[in-house]
């Protein structure tokens with residue numbers, strides 16, 4: 396494949412590291428997150444146009460604080476240090492970092508020197524997200540101050556000759572106004588990138604490479620119905636056509652009518668060689684009596700693989716196995732420096748008993764938004780490409796407590812009504828994820844003159860761009876009222892509907 400311009404992002408354990416990589420890509424420059432202790436030889440080999448040090452929870456004076464070799468500053472490659480990354484740069488180059496009495500947190504006015512290449516096209520003051528206790532007290536020799544806040548004397552610094560830059564704030568988060576412009580300035584004004592990363596070139600190059608690699612050999616793909624594996628399969632279909640066989644494991648935990656829709660599109664629109672396995676009973680049996688969310692995830696991941704293995708055995712030996720792994724999976728499982736809140740991986744590892752020679756992961760380098768753009772490039776229908784994220788374990792983690800067939804039916808109906816009303820009122824464009832949850836709570840109600848004792852449905856709707864943080868959506872009361880009234884009237888065994896008004900953090904998007 397043709398080599399793209401590259402920005403290496405050294406991971407010092409910050410929560411927003413993926414976001415930094417995404418922002419760089421949004422500026423049409425390819426970026427990769429790598430461990431902070433990557434060797435100097437490796438960096439030289441990769442020939443990056445620039446390097447970004449991420450933030451992180453450590454203090455440079457901490458005993459085991461992550462540090463990179465000092466020679467990195469002698470490579471002549473531009474470096475931007477963010478938060479801890481800036482403090483480390485200062486510490487290694489002879490400046491001084493100090494602990495403040497109080498943490499500075501929030502979207503705060505930063506007075507900046509807009510004659511710096513980093514702040515080109517900025518006003519004198521800009522709001523950026525600050526989140527730190529340590530701060531740079533004394534900057535190293537050769538550096539200039541290019542930004543401060545009321546309490547932080549060195550919020551931004553530069554060494555123009557050596558092309559070294561440090562910022563105490565986080566340009567990658569949405570709370571920072573024009574944050575992406577800081578990154579863009581670094582990429583284009585300082586690293587002199589030209590911006591050669593586009594999805595059209597990605598698709599063309601991938602198809603060419605896959606054709607050359609696979610030739611006329613047999614390739615197997617596990618389809619979950621989600622966006623990632625769908626795009627991977629269609630990309631492969633464009634490259635190798637009939638040599639691709641897809642196995643669609645329908646675990647019965649998809650939304651109402653979703654499995655049929657996936658089957659229809661793949662078979663009718665693309666003519667893909669698709670085997671659908673209806674495995675709901677098996678999954679429900681395995682989930683019987685299980686209430687713990689992480690256990691549900693594990694069981695579903697493992698069972699998915701078992702079903703897939705059994706089906707593939709019927710096909711016999713294949714040369715390649717396609718996985719819909721995307722870049723966030725790679726970062727999360729590869730580096731694992733941030734703490735695990737939920738195990739988000741749909742598939743609990745690789746199938747052990749499938750007879751294949753090599754794994755192919757055509758989307759391994761892409762973020763979710765890039766996967767969607769790839770889908771569009773491949774001519775996939777918008778309603779498939781822009782489907783809201785749906786967790787691999789499906790409705791099982793939206794049913795609190797034990798999953799049963801009856802509960803699944805209740806949830807599918809309630810969720811379908813909610814989605815229908817959101818679409819009818821044109822709200823689907825503004826709300827990024829919305830769904831119903833079947834709480835395990837039964838309460839007393841009254842229908843006609845009868846006492847009822849039935850389930851409570853919770854509605855969840857969030858607005859977010861990164862799914863790492865999000866705010867609950869202010870859906871108009873009239874629409875909530877309509878949804879509530881329809882659910883209680885149309886779905887048996889539900890007598891109460893509540894709306895979740897918690898943002899993330901502190902809550903997560905899914906209830907489990």
Ligand code: XMP
Nearest residue numbers: 738739740741784786787788862903904905
């Ligand atoms: P949370 O609940 O952690 O969700 O705020 C963030 C995003 O991740 C999705 N999610 C999952 N996706 N397997 C997945 O593939 C999972 O087990 C899983 N759990 C949560 C969630 O829908 C949201 O988009």
